[in-house]
Amino acid sequence: METGPEAFYLPLDDHTYEPTAATESPWDSRAQHGGPPSALLGHVIDQAVGPGLRLGRISVDFLAPIPRLPARVELTTLRPGRQVHLTQADMVIDGRTAVTARAWHIATGPTPPVRSEPVAPPPLPAPTGEDLFAGREDWGYGQAIEWRFVEGGFTDLGRARVWTRVRIPLVAGEKLTGAARALIVADSANGLSAVLPMDEWLSIPPTMTTTLLRHPEGDWTHMDCGTELSDDGLGLTRAALSDAGGRLGEVAQPLLVRRR
Template sequence: MNAFYIPIGDGRFESTEHTRGPWSPDAQHGGPPSALLGHVIERCEPREGFDVGRVAVEILGPVPLAPLTVEARVTRSGRSVELIEATLSSERGVVMKANAWRIKRSDPPLELDPAVLPSGSRPGPDTARGDAPFPSDQKIGFHTAIEYRFVSGTFIEPGPAVCWIRLRKPIVAGHDPSPLERTLAAADSGNGVSATLDWNRYVFINTDLTVTLHRQPVGEWVCLDAVTYPQPHGIGMAESALFDEQGPLGRSTQTLLVGRR
């Protein structure tokens, strides 16, 4: 099992143990199926000179460790922007869906004053700690198929955190992960790396994931500068500024269901 998913034909994929999440031994982490949706979105009627600028994923129910069917179609086509819809289904029906905006790159590139561009960086993965324990008793899962290194915080240290994440395995067997796949897989961990509540007493499960990119990621590492905002009424939000080793690249948000176990 050298990948998160194995293609089995006709848009169907076998899920491997590497997709397992922290909440149930029978349910997937949100990162791999979000990246799988990104995989098919990028291959849906591809157009030269276009990049995906935003992906919004809705998590309609637990994603089982089972065969999945993934489909994508262009629902709004245009000269400069187009909208793609994708669904991910198990034998129980649709369990995730996504909308993605694909946007035409400017050619020639725009001449911009560097002063108006986003700046800043985070200490790189080479200077970060890679020994933080992950709060799961599962021997194999998403946490064993990624490499994570913390600049600040840890999974079990409450509060904001800065964490670099790199996939150890491809999302789909036989395909190198694209920058979009890497980013979607990592971004779904924002509520985990910046957890503010005890994993043993509370759940803080995201119902969605929205990733907006102002440039395409470069390299294997994605950094989350993440913070979680839980509220007593049980609705929360996690927000992550996204970086690669060249600097800022976008932002992700997650709506959270917060409750006692």
Template sequence: MTAPRPAYFRQLSPTRFEATEFTSGAWNTSEQHIAPAIGLLAHLIEADHRSRGGQLRLASLSCDILGVLAIGEFDVEVSVVRPGRTIELVEAVLTSGGRTGVRARAWMLQTADTEGVAGSGFAAMPALASTPPFPFGETWEGQCVKTLEVRREQLGAGRGRSWVRTDTELLAGATVSEHARFVGMLDFANGLVPRANPAEIAFPNVDLNVSFFRAPAGDWLGLDTTVSFGPDAVGLTESVVHDEHGPVGTLSQTLTIRA
């Protein structure tokens, strides 16, 4: 009998979920890494949209990270802010321990054939096969980063290009889109090419904003990342997001820098 695959979350009811030990975070191992939680919110937004007969695509996701998340049970409520047949705005709110931990808003947009004008000026990623493996789990604490397979080309302090994938299920037993699975790996961008030693300087992000001009596909997430620190304890991590076929969108994370 085949053993079940490890998963970041289990569903306990339509709105209640449980984080597993595989979400154990990088800054504090008793807290969740926020990356899988954001992926779960994207999945639930998509699932709610499909349950209402919607055919729109998730085009952007803006997340405010309002606090740390304990490893354990939490609730998620999904609501439609702006309904529409061609454009819809949906919100998902994660509540843990009686307070809001993450608030995410997604624009769902109509799709059509625009192949004739499709294109992008973003530079290509290095070939997956030529990008060396990177021991991400040795840089950061927690089980979550250890669920990843990472390849990285370091270009300087806070500058690099990485390929990331995971065999860990986002939600145990659930069918999850490639889109939501990609979203569930995006927040790792901030730790892949740090400007400073995370044992000496903390630089957690307070938000995550991603826009997709193409729906991603395949197992590997590519991140062409630049990390910037300002002179007054505020920073920014920016990435061009790729799949194995090319660029698909952009990602930004605002940082609070603390010694």
């Protein structure tokens, strides 16, 4: 994205952010994809929480389509604590809360006497020259991320395993953190692993939960995504997150499934 946006968001003041074209929804150029707002709320919460606490889980609720307009982020501490700490962040756009997130931070401590065996992800494939989401060169979010598939593809249905690399900062002038890298792509899990043609069927996640085992490291995040459908119009997408060092955590998205 050498000629694209410099970041997903431009800070207007300490609490207000202007979304760039890199946040663009695939269905409406006036709206935002769910990934960047999730990452922004998580990032703002992270900055506000004291040292010695690490993000363990974040649940993000999408209350309506998210306009691509300046957004104010408002924080509320719901459960202060030195061992566990719960914070809520609201993205307010044009006087309305469009997205709300609740994040649990957990205190870090000494290494336990029993350690889990690392689960290695598949190797990073070589570039193919076809790394734009759905092949669309005009879609800002798709261009802001590099995608390298191990299994599946943008036009394939079913399970997908893909390495992702976020190309630009989340907020202009600020370093992109590992947690932000993971959250920017986490809400793409259902689209990557859709089991019904997306031009015929809606598959809408009203909420997304990401749980992190440890702090993500490196530029690349691997997602192993799968979607299951019920017989009454709901679905569930789950994705295992990894980096080069092994398992990071998981994503879960309940789905509204309807024919267009």
